[in-house]
Each structure stands twice: as C-alpha cells, then as structure tokens.
Ligand SMILES: [Zn+2]
C-alpha cells in the first residue's frame with residue numbers, strides 16, 4: 082500500500098470513527114497498518130470460547146487443543162472461567178507456522194444479583210479478576226474495562242444466558258465491539274422466548290441505533306467425551322472465519338475487531354467483498370445444498386434475497402447499515418458482518434466499517450505487566 086493509500090484509509094477511518102457511537106473499541110496494541118483484503122490475506126478458522134479441566138470443561142488443555150487441531154481449525158482461544166490457561170507448552174506441541182495457533186484467554190465470569198455476566202478476554206496478558214458492581218451495566222463495563230487494561234480484546238458472551246443482558250445493556254457498554262450472535266451451549270436461549278427477543282433481533286435494534294457491534298459464533302465447548310450428544314456443550318458447532326494477513330494473535334484480533342470475518346455454523350464462504358457501493362457474498366457450495374443470501378438493513382428489514390450462491394446488494398444510501406445472512410437448506414447459517422452505509426450527501430461518502438477497519442492504523446497500547454494469579458473458577462457459580 083502506498084503512503085497515499087494509507088493516508089486515504091486513515092482519513093476514511095476518521096470519518097467512520099466519527100459516525101460510531103459509544104462502543105468505539107480501544108486500539109489494539111499492534112502499531113501496524115493491516116493490508117486491505119487482497120491476495121496476501123487468508124481465511125483462518127477459529128473458535129474463541131473453550132473450556133478445559135482448568136474450569137468446568139471435561140478434558141485437559143492438551144486434549145481440547147488436539148480436537149480443534151484435528152478438525153480443521155487454525156486457531157483456538159482457551160477461555161476458562163476466571164483462569165488463564167498457559168499456552169506456551171500447547172503451542173510447542175501443537176502450534177505450527179500458518180497452520181495452528183493457541184491463543185491465551187479467559188472467560189471473566191461474574192454476576193450482578195442473579196444475572197450471570199460473562200465476558201471473554203482474548204489474548205489477555207494476565208488474569209482479569211471478576212468484577213463486582215451494583216448493576217448489570219456496571220459489572221459488564223468493569224469486565225470490559227478490566228480486559229482492555231490487560232491488553233485483551235473483549236467479547237460479550239451469550240447475552241440471553243440466565244436472561245442476563247438486555248439490548249440496552251449491550252448498546253450502552255463502551256469499548257466493546259464483539260458479542261456472541263451464536264453460542265453452541267444448549268442452554269443459552271439465543272432464540273429468545275416469552276417477551277425477550279432473540280439475539281438477531283437485538284443485533285438489528287442496536288445497529289439501527291447507530292452503535293456498531295459485530296456478531297461472532299463460538300462453541301463454548303465444555304464436553305469432549307460425549308460426541309454427538311446435543312444436550313451437552315460439545316465442540317464444532319459455531320466458529321469464525323477471520324481474514325487476516327498472518328496467523329498471529331494480533332493480526333487475528335485486529336481483523337475480528339475490524340469486522341473482517343464472518344460467523345458460521347456450517348456455511349463456508351468463498352469471499353465477502355464490500356466496496357463503497359456494494360456488498361457481495363459468494364458461497365462455497367457443498368453437495369446438494371441450496372442457499373439464500375439475505376441482505377438486511379435498518380430495523381432488520383430484508384433489503385434483498387439472492388437465491389444463487391453469489392449475491393450482490395447495491396446500496397441506495399438509505400439503509401443505515403447492511404449485513405448479510407446466508408441460510409443453507411439444512412439449517413446451517415453464516416453471518417456476514419455489517420457495513421455502514423452513510424446517507425448520500427454532497428460528499429457522497431459511504432463509510433464501510435469492515436473495509437475501513439481492515440486498513441486502519443491502530444495505535445500501540447501499552448501492556449501492563451502483572452503475572453497470572455492462580456485464581457480458580459468457582460464451579461458452583463456458573464456453568465456456561
Ligand atoms: Zn459463559
């Protein structure tokens with residue numbers, strides 16, 4: 082990329098940042114300029130929510146990592162409850178350049194009253210103590226802030242588990258960009274129920290308000306010894322495909338926070354391409370499956386539905402945002418991240434969150450040094 086292109090990207094970034102509301106993510110400590118999507122970028126399959134015997138999982142870290150390594154993943158984040166499982170030995174055994182990487186993590190597990198509040202910290206440099214507080218919003222914000230201060234990237238987990246987090250809670254939290262649109266645990270209520278909306282409806286409400294959130298899919302795997310049992314939290318149910326320049330934690334997390342990924346429960350995409358005027362999704366077809374590509378905008382309205390494996394939507398300028406959902410004929414799904422569509426003005430600017438973020442220059446944030454304390458998760462207080 083030329084200096085001019087970098088400057089241009091930075092200017093567009095400034096525009097995009099100015100349009101975002103309270104959830105502007107804190108800078109990720111890389112200090113590098115990520116290249117735009119192009120031939121040098123690759124897709125990496127990963128799961129960012131996994132438990133081991135170090136909290137309430139049923140298998141050793143070695144067995145857990147081995148499962149993902151042997152099932153076509155390129156990265157895995159170990160996120161035990163209030164415990165940072167070391168990854169150096171695991172990477173020595175299972176890691177390989179551009180093939181597989183284990184990333185440190187923690188599920189910061191706390192509660193407000195009877196509401197469980199779980200926030201993952203990806204690549205935290207040390208243990209984040211579970212916060213306390215007098216309200217859901219306060220505990221949630223403190224968890225996010227604690228993860229940021231440990232140089233980690235937060236993602237908010239299973240909002241409907243224990244019916245804990247409302248759309249308003251998700252909308253108001255600051256310095257968070259990611260939440261789980263899908264979690265493979267069987268008790269997380271992601272479809273909603275009663276008078277509580279499902280997560281997809283909540284997502285559209287938040288995006289419609291002008292707050293940017295990206296949706297990730299995860300396993301939240303606990304059980305590796307009962308394959309095929311849908312009543313337990315087994316592996317292989319939800320994952321992200323991240324487009325990054327290299328298989329390193331900083332590059333992967335920068336891409337995640339920039340929306341340069343899609344979430345999936347089984348649909349594979351050949352490509353996602355956002356320009357200033359269009360969003361194109363190309364599905365990698367499998368067997369006899371058929372697909373619908375649904376383009377969704379403000380208020381959750383379906384703007385267009387493509388019935389071929391490739392679909393393109395052309396922005397009108399009135400959508401607010403456009404995201405895509407791919408529905409496969411056996412129930413598998415992929416969620417393509419939203420891009421912001423600016424109203425057509427004299428400047429005729431379309432700010433594209435995803436494309437911009439892929440090119441954005443991120444500022445170095447200083448890592449604070451503290452060793453990982455040996456605080457064990459209290460298995461009686463949460464199970465997801
Ligand atoms: Zn949880």
Ligand SMILES: [Zn+2]
Pocket residue numbers: 130131132188301464465
């Ligand atoms: Zn969990």
